[in-house]
Amino acid sequence: xxxxxxxxxxxxxxxxxxxxxxxxxxxxxxxxxTRVVFVPFGDVIAFSALxxxxxxxxxxxxxxxxxxxxxxxxxxxxxxxxxRRREFARMPRALLLWGLLPALPCVFAWAVxxxxxxxxxxxxxxxxxxxxxxxxxxxxxxxxxxDASVLVLLIASLALHFLLSGLGLLFFGPExxxxxxxxxxxxxxxxxxxxxxxxxxxxxxxxxLSGLFYLLFERTLHGKALRATAINxxxxxxxxxxxxxxxxxxxGGASLLAGLIGVLVAPVTTMYYDSGFIIGLKAFVAAIIGxxxxxPLTAAGALAVGLVESFASFWSGALKDVIVFGMLIPVxxxxxxxxxxxxxxxxxxxx
Amino acid sequence: MSTALLEIxxxxxxxxxxxxxxxxxxxxxxxxxxxxxxxxxxxKTTLLAAAMGLLPSLGTLRFEGEDLHGLDVEARVExxxxxxPERRELFGELSVQDNLQLGAYAGRLRRxxxxxxxxxxxxxxxxxxxxxxxxASTLSGGERQMLTLGRALMSAPRxxxxxEPSLGLAPxxxxxxxxxxxxxxxxxxxxxxxxQNARIxxxxxxxxxxxxxxxxALAGESAALAGDPRVRATYLGGGTDDE
Ligand SMILES: Nc1ncnc2c1ncn2[C@@H]1O[C@H](COP(=O)(O)OP(=O)(O)OP(=O)(O)O)[C@@H](O)[C@H]1O
Ligand SMILES: [Mg+2]
Numbered sequence: 001x002x003x004x005x006x007x008x009x010x011x012x013x014x015x016x017x018x019x020x021x022x023x024x025x026x027x028x029x030x031x032x033x034t035r036v037v038f039v040p041f042g043d044v045i046a047f048s049a050l051x052x053x054x055x056x057x058x059x060x061x062x063x064x065x066x067x068x069x070x071x072x073x074x075x076x077x078x079x080x081x082x083x084r085r086r087e088f089a090r091m092p093r094a095l096l097l098w099g100l101l102p103a104l105p106c107v108f109a110w111a112v113x114x115x116x117x118x119x120x121x122x123x124x125x126x127x128x129x130x131x132x133x134x135x136x137x138x139x140x141x142x143x144x145x146x147d148a149s150v151l152v153l154l155i156a157s158l159a160l161h162f163l164l165s166g167l168g169l170l171f172f173g174p175e176x177x178x179x180x181x182x183x184x185x186x187x188x189x190x191x192x193x194x195x196x197x198x199x200x201x202x203x204x205x206x207x208x209l210s211g212l213f214y215l216l217f218e219r220t221l222h223g224k225a226l227r228a229t230a231i232n233x234x235x236x237x238x239x240x241x242x243x244x245x246x247x248x249x250x251x252g253g254a255s256l257l258a259g260l261i262g263v264l265v266a267p268v269t270t271m272y273y274d275s276g277f278i279i280g281l282k283a284f285v286a287a288i289i290g291x292x293x294x295x296p297l298t299a300a301g302a303l304a305v306g307l308v309e310s311f312a313s314f315w316s317g318a319l320k321d322v323i324v325f326g327m328l329i330p331v332x333x334x335x336x337x338x339x340x341x342x343x344x345x346x347x348x349x350x351x
Numbered sequence: 352m353s354t355a356l357l358e359i360x361x362x363x364x365x366x367x368x369x370x371x372x373x374x375x376x377x378x379x380x381x382x383x384x385x386x387x388x389x390x391x392x393x394x395k396t397t398l399l400a401a402a403m404g405l406l407p408s409l410g411t412l413r414f415e416g417e418d419l420h421g422l423d424v425e426a427r428v429e430x431x432x433x434x435x436p437e438r439r440e441l442f443g444e445l446s447v448q449d450n451l452q453l454g455a456y457a458g459r460l461r462r463x464x465x466x467x468x469x470x471x472x473x474x475x476x477x478x479x480x481x482x483x484x485x486x487a488s489t490l491s492g493g494e495r496q497m498l499t500l501g502r503a504l505m506s507a508p509r510x511x512x513x514x515e516p517s518l519g520l521a522p523x524x525x526x527x528x529x530x531x532x533x534x535x536x537x538x539x540x541x542x543x544x545x546x547q548n549a550r551i552x553x554x555x556x557x558x559x560x561x562x563x564x565x566x567x568a569l570a571g572e573s574a575a576l577a578g579d580p581r582v583r584a585t586y587l588g589g590g591t592d593d594e
Contacts, residue, residue, distance in 0.1 A: 085421075086421075087421065221452060221453070221456065224445065224449050224452065224453055225453060225456055227442070227444070227445060228442045228445065228449075228453050231442045231443060231444050231445065232440050232441070232442055232443070234405070234436070234438075234440050235440035235441060235442055236442075236453075237405075237424045237425060237428075238403070238424065238428065238433075238434055238436065238440060239428065239453050239454050239455075239456045239457060239502065239506065240425045240428035240429060240456050240457025240506070241425070241453070241456055242423075242425045
């Protein structure tokens with residue numbers, strides 16, 4: 001392998017790593033607040049990419065129907081809950097939150113569809129349209145079992161993935177799409193080595209978004225409230241933080257990340273209704289490296305996964321996924337050793 | 352007692368099919384410290400958890416005349432109820448300062464109001480001010496207790512419910528903490544104090560209840576209760592005449 005090749009592979013690896021980083025942040029965000037391994041994350045990525053493709057083809061994205069259907073289900077669930085608890089006064093709020101709010105991006109998307117508008121508008125419309133998806137499916141299927149064990153939640157989450165993926169096939173069809181490049185051209189690094197602008201954009205997006213993430217969690221009270229819910233649910237409730245609300249925020253944040261990932265990868269990868277799953281799975285490897293709780297470790301893990309994948313595909317395209325997922329074994333071994341020690345320590349200070 | 356701040360009447364609380372609190376009545380006036388003493392497993396923690404909404408209950412439960420049954424925990428926090436739980440429930444991986452700031456979460460304070468409240472808590476607990484950047488999980492037992500109390504004060508509660516504030520603390524810190532609690536009463540906060548340590552509970556309170564196996568066995572002015580032969584025999588360590 002020459003330096004040239006190694007550099008190309010590294011740039012590729014970092015671009016992929018950037019995607020896994022964003023996805024990994026989303027997975028850790030949801031897991032730490034709700035203890036749900038959010039498998040449908042990848043589906044939201046695919047839906048965002050396919051929504052953008054539909055806009056570019058001049059069609060009305062079928063995502064609108066999907067979001068409205070989910071919103072109706074969530075609204076019914078919420079109204080039923082309020083009716084059972086006789087809290088009729090809170091119904092208008094529920095109507096606003098679960099009915100009207102998700103409908104807004106649908107209206108926007110519907111207005112945008114079929115017109116020739118700057119790419120930015122359709123990109124924003126695509127992302128905005130998928131943002132309600134995760135909070136809505138979580139409200140319908142995961143919130144009612146929020147206190148169940150991690151395993152039960154994982155099973156429900158897997159089932160949701162299959163359901164969404166089926167809906168994806170129904171709404172978007174089996175064809176693959178690739179969208180217009182977001183940015184064209186290439187940059188020449190010192191030494192005459194070209195890097196495509198798309199690669200740089202992906203890396204820049206990851207850096208900026210993880211910076212925002214850090215600020216949100218370290219500097220704002222709401223970010224701290226999210227972390228507090230993750231650390232101690234009872235403690236959070238006792239200071240007036242509603243876990244259901246923080247969960248909705250976490251799902252919304254994850255959905256937003258998935259939407260961004262979708263429009264970032266769609267120009268360089270042909271996306272099918274089920275293409276998101278494998279991205280989510282590799283991000284999951286990164287999240288496991290971060291113990292499903294540490295954002296910095298997850299970020300490092302994501303870059304490692306991207307690089308390993310890129311170099312592995314150079315040596316053996318057929319084996320690259322095997323190698324990436326094979327990384328899990330040493331990571332899990334190491335983690336189980338570390339975790340055992342941490343738990344011993346926590347037992348002492350608990351009380 | 353129509354002027355009661357908190358009115359608990361004939362309250363039943365169950366864990367699944369097992370009832371732990373059988374028709375307990377407790378009343379609390381504004382600016383009053385009321386203590387509930389009793390042996391292990393009497394249902395003291397259960398009673399507080401039900402008042403806070405952590406456990407469902409049957410019976411009368413009113414705060415300033417408003418029925419609490421329709422309100423969830425968070426709404427009760429917004430009304431001014433605050434529980435310092437037996438298990439402390441701090442945010443171990445967050446800093447002392449973050450824990451305190453989150454204590455005011457329900458108040459939705461502006462930045463400067465939050466700052467002022469934080470300063471007043473630091474004034475009360477200078478130890479916390481020294482350790483504001485330290486992770487809560489690394490505090491000593493006494494410091495954790497101060498942090499739990501500090502976090503509770505951040506919400507500016509109208510009714511503070513304390514579950515065994517003396518648990519695992521040295522006598523000196525216990526009297527320090529109880530002095531703070533009495534100071535709070537003078538600031539207009541009502542306090543429901545649950546304690547194993549009957550002596551300090553009755554010394555610090557205006558009115559007391561003895562809870563035994565989920566039922567009120569005795570009730571009365573704290574001073575009178577402390578002189579009651581049954582209380583002396585069971586909770587104040589025999590008939591020694593040391594007070
Ligand atoms: N989660 C639970 N599930 C079932 N039973 C419980 C649960 N928590 C408490 N109990 C039972 O309810 C009864 C009252 O418990 P509670 O914790 O209220 O007692 P306590 O008066 O606070 O005791 P202590 O002084 O030891 O803290 C006990 O018999 C206990 O075993
Ligand atoms: Mg107790």
